[in-house]
Amino acid sequence: MIYPSRLIEEAVNEISKLPGIGKKSALRLVLHLLKEPMHTTDKLCTALSKLRGQINYCEICHNISDHHICEICSSKHRDLSLVCVVEDMRDVIAIENTHQYNGLYHILGGVISPIERIGPAELNIESLLKRIADNSTIKEIILALSTTMEGDTTAYYITKKIKEQFSFITISTIARGVPLGGELEYADEITLGRSIVTRTTYQA
Numbered sequence: 125m126i127y128p129s130r131l132i133e134e135a136v137n138e139i140s141k142l143p144g145i146g147k148k149s150a151l152r153l154v155l156h157l158l159k160e161p162m163h164t165t166d167k168l169c170t171a172l173s174k175l176r177g178q179i180n181y182c183e184i185c186h187n188i189s190d191h192h193i194c195e196i197c198s199s200k201h202r203d204l205s206l207v208c209v210v211e212d213m214r215d216v217i218a219i220e221n222t223h224q225y226n227g228l229y230h231i232l233g234g235v236i237s238p239i240e241r242i243g244p245a246e247l248n249i250e251s252l253l254k255r256i257a258d259n260s261t262i263k264e265i266i267l268a269l270s271t272t273m274e275g276d277t278t279a280y281y282i283t284k285k286i287k288e289q290f291s292f293i294t295i296s297t298i299a300r301g302v303p304l305g306g307e308l309e310y311a312d313e314i315t316l317g318r319s320i321v322t323r324t325t326y327q328a
């Protein structure tokens with residue numbers, strides 16, 4: 125694409141780096157922003173730069189948080205005996221929206237994927253084991269990972285690690301009928317909620 129302005133070209137190039145946005149959509153967004161009053165774009169820029177500069181990851185569960193410890197981990201109303209292990213914060217949002225789960229979370233930051241060169245060390249697995257070791261309140265780990273090969277490998281790895289060190293921990297998994305496969309966030313709330321309530325013991 126040839127642009128009449130280098131400024132437009134630069135903006136289009138940056139915006140089109142976002143997932144799901146091609147050059148055409150990026151150009152449409154840029155032209156839209158140019159029509160908006162100056163303070164609208166200023167607000168957007170401020171929000172984005174604050175997002176990068178000020179956001180924290182919860183020191184306990186690795187969820188994205190405005191503070192060092194997230195609202196879920198610092199809540200006095202959560203069941204401290206349950207920790208649900210998920211891939212990313214989209215899963216937390218999906219599960220929270222079911223209103224069927226009152227335990228805590230642990231965000232792995234992905235799943236084991238040799239193709240993408242993601243090994244156990246790249247994920248928040250060590251911190252999960254440390255968390256179990258440091259908190260005698262934890263009794264059950266619920267694995268809510270994708271039903272892909274990578275998700276299964278990760279579930280198997282975590283289970284093996286926990287069983288080696290903490291034989292007293294129950295490991296369960298959410299029902300297989302849930303359309304997972306990286307799509308936990310899209311599962312309908314009733315199905316997802318029910319699958320958490322009726323979770324079963326994990327079978328490796």
Ligand SMILES: [Zn+2]
Pocket residue numbers: 182183184185186187193194195196197198
């Ligand atoms: Zn947290």
